[in-house]
Amino acid sequence: MYNEIDLDQIDLYAGPPIEEPARQYYFMAKCREQVREFEKKNGRRPCFFTQTFGCQMNARDSEKLCGILETAGYVPAENEEADFVIYNTCTVRENANNKVYGRLGYLHKLKQKNPAMQIALCGCMMQEQKVVEKLKKSYRFVDLIFGTHNIYKFAELLAQMNESDKMVADVWQETDQIVEELPSGRMFPFKSGVNIMFGCNNFCSYCIVPYVRGRERSREPKDILREIERLAADGVTEIMLLGQNVNSYGKTLETPVTFAKLLQEVEKIDGIRRIRFMTSHPKDLSDELIDVMKHSSKVCHHLHLPLQSGSSRILQAMNRHYNKEAYLELADKVRKAVPGIAITTDIIVGFPGETEEDFLETMDVVKKVKFESAFTFIYSKRTGTPAAEMENQVPQETVKDRFDRLLKEVQAIASQKAEELTGTLQTVLIESVNDHDASMVTGKMDNNSVVHLPGTPDMIGTYVTVRLEECKGFYYYGKTAD
Numbered sequence: 001m002y003n004e005i006d007l008d009q010i011d012l013y014a015g016p017p018i019e020e021p022a023r024q025y026y027f028m029a030k031c032r033e034q035v036r037e038f039e040k041k042n043g044r045r046p047c048f049f050t051q052t053f054g055c056q057m058n059a060r061d062s063e064k065l066c067g068i069l070e071t072a073g074y075v076p077a078e079n080e081e082a083d084f085v086i087y088n089t090c091t092v093r094e095n096a097n098n099k100v101y102g103r104l105g106y107l108h109k110l111k112q113k114n115p116a117m118q119i120a121l122c123g124c125m126m127q128e129q130k131v132v133e134k135l136k137k138s139y140r141f142v143d144l145i146f147g148t149h150n151i152y153k154f155a156e157l158l159a160q161m162n163e164s165d166k167m168v169a170d171v172w173q174e175t176d177q178i179v180e181e182l183p184s185g186r187m188f189p190f191k192s193g194v195n196i197m198f199g200c201n202n203f204c205s206y207c208i209v210p211y212v213r214g215r216e217r218s219r220e221p222k223d224i225l226r227e228i229e230r231l232a233a234d235g236v237t238e239i240m241l242l243g244q245n246v247n248s249y250g251k252t253l254e255t256p257v258t259f260a261k262l263l264q265e266v267e268k269i270d271g272i273r274r275i276r277f278m279t280s281h282p283k284d285l286s287d288e289l290i291d292v293m294k295h296s297s298k299v300c301h302h303l304h305l306p307l308q309s310g311s312s313r314i315l316q317a318m319n320r321h322y323n324k325e326a327y328l329e330l331a332d333k334v335r336k337a338v339p340g341i342a343i344t345t346d347i348i349v350g351f352p353g354e355t356e357e358d359f360l361e362t363m364d365v366v367k368k369v370k371f372e373s374a375f376t377f378i379y380s381k382r383t384g385t386p387a388a389e390m391e392n393q394v395p396q397e398t399v400k401d402r403f404d405r406l407l408k409e410v411q412a413i414a415s416q417k418a419e420e421l422t423g424t425l426q427t428v429l430i431e432s433v434n435d436h437d438a439s440m441v442t443g444k445m446d447n448n449s450v451v452h453l454p455g456t457p458d459m460i461g462t463y464v465t466v467r468l469e470e471c472k473g474f475y476y477y478g479k480t481a482d
């Protein structure tokens with residue numbers, strides 16, 4: 001998209017416009033001037049490196065940052081030994097924060113060797129006041145800090161950072177703005193994430209996301225569809241619709257639209273072969289959506305449906321608005337309506353007050369639903385959430401023991417389920433050369449399972465029919481079938 005922008009038309013002497021996105025284009029043009037100055041001085045253009053922590057939303061945000069940097073003339077670097085390093089952070093669990101602090105130590109050393117290096121931190125962790133205070137006090141070598149609400153202002157902040165020798169920090173508490181038509185890079189030429197909404201209104205009692213991503217805001221369907229049409233015209237065939245709770249998409253729009261309706265519109269776009277979405281909240285998963293999934297030839301046979309706990313008592317304390325029976329019923333309904341669908345989930349172990357009986361309820365759901373795959377997490381106390389104030393935090397050894405038991409069960413079931421497909425023919429979208437063996441390629445099935453097969457780089461981005469020869473637990477070895 002950014003190829004269409006003519007930054008040369010922008011008069012930098014005129015001053016920045018007030019309205020968006022024109023304002024950001026002005027600052028992209030300004031950054032490009034700064035890049036030219038850098039080039040005159042150094043005989044090369046500045047290079048940048050972005051590191052994403054956390055979820056698909058953050059990965060998509062990082063692509064937007066890359067798009068702006070490349071529009072301004074920055075070139076991508078392989079690693080942190082770059083002129084400009086950005087960490088797009090996550091704060092969903094405490095260890096996500098710890099990882100960033102650890103990596104900052106490394107960046108500090110690099111900056112001591114190369115004082116001209118610039119460092120930016122953005123994303124969810126920056127929305128926490130105590131984090132920014134700590135950075136301002138003890139990490140003065142950081143050049144730019146911004147949050148999730150003003151990421152659309154990145155070009156402006158970049159220009160400001162380039163002109164300042166002090167730390168620039170700009171973090172907003174909230175926004176109701178969605179700025180469309182900004183450039184975006186893409187990690188893969190053949191697939192892309194597409195934000196359909198931002199923020200979350202659910203306030204699950206353990207979760208910090210609603211505090212750092214703000215209230216739920218949906219993009220207008222026409223903007224989403226236009227973005228996907230452009231992606232399709234550019235060769236993208238698989239899209240992943242992104243939101244914290246896609247099932248409540250469209251409720252706050254002036255003309256409300258359901259997620260199921262949006263999916264039907266996306267389905268009509270020529271060139272798109274696969275549609276994925278993430279994440280669904282069980283409380284909002286409608287029959288209408290199940291019906292669309294059932295009849296669609298493009299919506300993938302994969303549903304990520306976070307369970308969090310199998311205990312109705314704990315689910316209530318988590319503020320999840322469903323109980324064990326409702327979840328089981330829903331999973332059953334989905335499996336019946338869409339045969340062959342893979343249901344994956346997120347589970348938290350050790351929520352405050354979780355007893356052995358509660359934990360066994362979770363194990364029971366795992367055994368009954370037979371998830372194709374599950375992300376299991378140890379409960380992490382997040383300051384500011386209601387759960388952090390709850391008594392009966394579960395002792396660490398107990399949590400660790402439950403976590404190990406759960407993981408074992410989840411893995412045993414997942415590999416049992418995967419084994420059932422061995423020997424079948426599957427359509428695989430080839431995504432990359434295999435990490436360990438250059439004579440192999442790696443791709444994904446419609447149900448999101450990973451397949452490795454002999455192949456060559458020219459297959460990347462194509463759909464091939466593959467016979468699954470050997471199941472290795474959560475991935476397969478296969479061969480192209482002629």
Ligand code: 5AD
Pocket residue numbers: 092093206207208306308346347348377378379380381382
């Ligand atoms: N502790 C552990 N896991 C958490 N998640 C969200 N908040 C926490 C927390 N405080 C998990 C949930 C969610 C996933 C993205 O992260 O399972 O679905």
Ligand code: SF4
Pocket residue numbers: 200201202203204207208209210244245281
């Ligand atoms: Fe967090 Fe719950 Fe919102 Fe998911 S739905 S982001 S777990 S508050």
